[in-house]
Amino acid sequence: VSSEQRVRVGLGDRSYDIWIGPGLLPRLGELAAEAVPAGRLFVVAHPRLERLHGAALLASLEPRLGGVLHVPAGERFKTLHRAERLYDELLALGADRTSVIVAFGGGVIGDLAGFVAATYMRGLAFIQVPTTLLAQVDASVGGKVAVDHPKAKNLVGAFHQPRLVVADTEVLRTLSGRDYRAGLAEVVKHGAIADADLFAWIESSQQVLERRDPEAVAHAVRRSCEIKADVVARDERESGLRAILNFGHTVGHALESLTGYTTLRHGEAVAIGMAAAARLSERLGLCEPGIAARLEAVLAGLRLPIRIAGLRADDIIAAARSDKKAVGGALRLVLLRRLGEVEVVAGAPEEEIRRVLISLGAVE
């Protein structure tokens, strides 16, 4: 476990640094001054988080602070309507083209504030301060920003790279156990798709991860960011390779959609989706037997769900087909060749998918 704190996302003139470690919030002003030297800073945050951790952050930004904009927590506020309110507030506060949006929160705040940053006056500089494990290991890398449409998650969005990401791992201490574990699902995913060593490290680190050991958490975040940054650098706009990051997400999104985005955390849905993808990979002979069991053991050890309860297999398949990543209604699944290596498979036999879903508890 190294103590290196900085991960560089290499995207040419859109490259940026992700700082990772405990105690970074009070240094945000200094890091921001380096990444975006000029312009007033407008912080988008939700009130609870601001109460818990905002003082140090706001104090460090004080000389450049243009205002704090509040957004309630929860996916249901990630809407165009809420973006519109932020436009109103920014305009009233006098935000101009040189202004900088600072997203202080989890994935919802990052996505929403990022979309506003991407579109206000055709694009403002954007700084992400992710405060959930999920946002630190996933949402804050790659520049995907969006709001939801009543009928489709993340339907309206953009690619808008941040100029700086600051992931203070100390903030994760106030995260609920369930949210923390849901974030670990994406760490498992990064191991499964690209790094057998990371995967093995998770297998042997369940206890330190469970008690949020600062070094273990920082390592998990850093390796995740490195892996995702590497994929994103090679495919910024998701035209090919980047699809491997969707391992577990095709079925995962379908489960979230069918349960109205309220029953399952995103990471929980992805855990079940990864179990399904692993079982399917074995059934299709893409990987050796035993891989699925190993993946499921890690997920269960982290107390993540791997069973589908009360949903029909056919409904899950239909929901997966209507996902925006499906092209012309054809399912494209990310499947395992071994731990640390995946491939994108189009046209897997639907009957095999059904059987896998049923084996995980889906209704026939």
Add this chain to the structure above:
Amino acid sequence: VSSEQRVRVGLGDRSYDIWIGPGLLPRLGELAAEAVPAGRLFVVAHPRLERLHGAALLASLEPRLGGVLHVPAGERFKTLHRAERLYDELLALGADRTSVIVAFGGGVIGDLAGFVAATYMRGLAFIQVPTTLLAQVDASVGGKVAVDHPKAKNLVGAFHQPRLVVADTEVLRTLSGRDYRAGLAEVVKHGAIADADLFAWIESSQQVLERRDPEAVAHAVRRSCEIKADVVARDERESGLRAILNFGHTVGHALESLTGYTTLRHGEAVAIGMAAAARLSERLGLCEPGIAARLEAVLAGLRLPIRIAGLRADDIIAAARSDKKAVGGALRLVLLRRLGEVEVVAGAPEEEIRRVLISLGAVE
């Protein structure tokens, strides 16, 4: 006057062609097949235009046509609310990431459909078929797309380059005289900021331009696109040079804003704004005396307004200050050094600006 029909906008991997000339609409399908070989095409148009010119266009797109989406004409429909309706319709029609948005209309349709293309599923390919002179010489080059905010025009937007622009000059025959002349104002602007030869050609071509001679119109469109493409290629995201395209626009936008965007056409407001900028350039000794008179003579010859009626000079200055191009409330004006050359001037004395506005008829 050359017959060359194609202007290349050089933006690296976002480069694209602008086709210019009469009779291009029936060839749109073929040109689209070259620029964006795959994906269904969704045409955004307004009903009147579709009635007048839609048959040839839709027939040529038929094999790939995914649907036609209607938007009423008029700036008041360039809203986030209207964009939301387009998202709904696209989703209902099954538009996916491979789909292509075709904007068939003037600047409003281009801006709105372009904003939807920039944001639907984080960005679809976009083809512009501008049908007004203003859109052909200006809005369709450069990738600026946006919707209006109740308090600020084009507040919410993006840079989203089209993959192809097809400017059929025959369509301009059905344009109202007033709209046609408003478009000529931007042609004058392109001459004034970058090409003394174009400016002189306009001076000597008022009659052929007035009767919409096809060769003259095609020449005006082509030179305008070449000049704008050259500026945009050197400054895609408006960080410097591109500001010169705002010649006449600081005062112009202020006039539009103060008159509620209903009294003046955009080109008319820009004509008055150019007269103001030219007079100010002379007053400040930036250019030789006589330049403003020459510019005003051309504008008047094209029956464009150059007088401000019924507005207070101070109100115009205040409105200009709140424009989103103003940075920290400081006015940045594009002023003439000579015909064909401009510079951006920050901090011109406000008293001089007032005097110029009053000399053009503004109330003291």
